[in-house]
Amino acid sequence: MSPRPFIAASAGLITLMAALTGCGIIGGQPADLQIYSARHYDLEGAFGQFTDETGITVEFISGDDAELLERLKAEGVDTAADVFMTVDAGSLWNAARLGELAQLESAVLDGAVPEDLRDPQGQWYGLAMRARTVTYNPDNVDPSEFETTETYAGLADSKWEGRLCMRDATSAYTQSLVASLIDLHGREKTLEIVRGWVANNVEIMSNDILLLEAIDAGTCDVGINNHYYLARTLEENPDLKVDLFWASPDGAGTHVNISGAGVVEGSDNPGDAQRLIEWLATDGQNPFVDGNHEYPVNPTVEPEPGIAAFGEFKRMPLNAEAYGDLNAEAVDLLAEAGYK
């Protein structure tokens, strides 16, 4: 590089940086509400409808629960965020525990969201629900083979050896399921269950869609999936050879988790933020949950037809504190059992 381009490059760089710092950088007027969201699906549609109805504009940054939480912590009182939205009850519980979420008092929300799907202090509210249950290939499995009182534990039975596919230990879905099993059965019994899965040579898949495709292809007979992945895959391919079995219909019920939100402590627009959450839990339920085939948390709202076809199910009551508190133990237990 001859001297001139080198100097030119340096000068250009400095000018550029100065220009960037000077003019507030990219993007025009900020929206009324700014959201940190670990949930990405269908947000534009739902928020757009909210803006149409209320005139309140919304913008969001997507990311991952834990990372957005660290960002929120580091930004402190300066944060631009008004609402924190995650896809895991444990994360919501953790954010509340760290004092990042404001306490709300809202009769609307208390009426719309079942008690176990919201924080007793009003720091967060569940808005969409997903179930994690058993899926199988009907050519190779008769659903009468499943244990009806504790289906997850039943998969540890040696009759499933070489027939199981599940998600990896790094997956939040696996961890949260195991945390709820620890809450239900205690550590010792849960360790026995997970060891049983491992002893059955469970095949570990790195994502739910590949898992469903493997069941469809018949390379595994039984798996554990989020219900909405099956709904979506069935929508694309109605001939998919995968059926759903609601785990533990006569026992504790099927494991569920939520996407939910809270108002950020220190939000400069808490009123509108609360209004958005209230809208999402009521009029906004369908636009918020239907596109991703999730269940509305609000019992007065109907699920979309694709998942309604899966039938009614009994859900395990959600204990957010256990999800938050026991998740670390679940990670440890999975490692101890040799589950990857």
Next chain:
Amino acid sequence: MTRRTVGANRPVWTAVVILVALMVATPVLAVVLDGVGSIGEAVIPRGLPEMMLTTLALMLGVAAGTLLVGGGLAWLVTAYRFPLRNTLVWLLVMPLAVPAYILGFVFLSVFDVAGPVQSALRAVLGSEVWVPQVRSLPAAVLVMSLSLYPYVYLLVRAALIEQSADTYDAARTLGAGRGRTLRRVLLPLARPSLAAGLSLVMMETLTDFATVQYFNVQTLSVGIYLIWKGTFNFHAATQLAVLVLLFAVAVLASERALRGRARYHQRGGRGQSIQPEQLRGARGWAATTLCIAALAAGFLIPVLQLLAWAVQEAVENPGFLADPRFGEYLVNTLFVATVTALACVVLSVTVGHGMRMSGGRIVASAVQLTTFGYAVPGAVVGIGVLISFAAVDTALERAGVPGGTGLLVTGSVLGILYAYVIRFLAPAYQAVDASFAKIPPTVTFAALSLGAPPRRILARVHAPLARPGVAVALMLVAIDAVKELPIVLLLRPFGFTTASVWVYELARENFWEKASLPALVIVAAAVLPVFVLVRHAHRAETGRRASS
């Protein structure tokens, strides 16, 4: 330390190098302090020894793989002529344009149990046919080697071309065979480049998070995320990050060791490059096939698969193609990549020059500090930037500045650019330093003795002589920055999205058909600098040939 520095006691340049080092190292140090400061509080995760072994095995495996593929191909295209060689020489760099997180997913969807390959096998050979486990360490080594080999290929090839044919011919006339000459003369001379390439590859492997997860390989970087997200314990995660950093120190130390104490600058003018030998008939076509196989696995197959998905998506949902976000995100992506590349190069040349002007232990250690960012996973660098600015804020407010720095980091793209520079200064410096290493100290001495001040030497001597390294550095950083995901995800301000974030949002929900279009945008954006890089190398090569 080799005699790569000239004189000492130029405090200005010492200060400049130390300043750059501090700026770059502060966020990494913040993470280290957090990790070290909370030892005893956080539990050591079960399975840590296994994670360490896995990490080591993966790094060594990928190093061996890239050495074999990248080094082998570099030798093949430099020493021989065969059909399509002139085109393949530059096409072989193309896998750089495909982010490993995209390659990994495409590989799995093609080769895993429900993919077309195994389905076809089962259809032909029955359902009990044995196939090797796709989600495994060896498969991860294979895919990462195919994705990362261009680093070694580029650097080794540049080193082979830069070597004058005189040395090579001397060895040959003295009776050494081609292989022996390669082993005894060329490889030792190419050692700095080889070491630089391999250390880049090993650092990339160390910090990779997305690819290894597809293959269910639990490395330390996966461990960081597992602990951070799985236990809600950030301190336990930073402790693992410190461990990752120790691995990186080991890599850098071995790179130094591999470079040895020798000097590599060749005396006198550069002579003619090695003259390639013609491979005829079947041997020639075998060479062509080898190159095409590497290219297909690392570039053609994944891009074709993405195209197939994209076409499928475009047919089902034609409106998607006209989405204005393609243009907006592409511009954003290119913008951060360009600024980052320029910033990294300016800093690298400054540091390289400062090192030459003012040697000594302190400066050398400071230079080492600047390269650690590459060895820290992107999300951890991002967090480091966040927590160090939070600390500055607190300090400022205590000192009576209301509001401190405010939302300087996450309210603008400055945070992203800063974190990018931390992360990618190492590859830039490696490339620039490799060029500096070849500038004989006598040249600097001569300039100094003629009374030129250091600033003038930087502009008139060092920067021009480091030009090959500068070009490589610009392109390597630009390519890396186009593909980067975790930092931009964490630090971007409202209203700023890049193509990689879009891919992430769609891929996270497993919308692969939809994600294929923005993924192709990334590949296209990365092909641009790859192409320039290759053109530059090509011109340099033909220029040398013509001048000799």
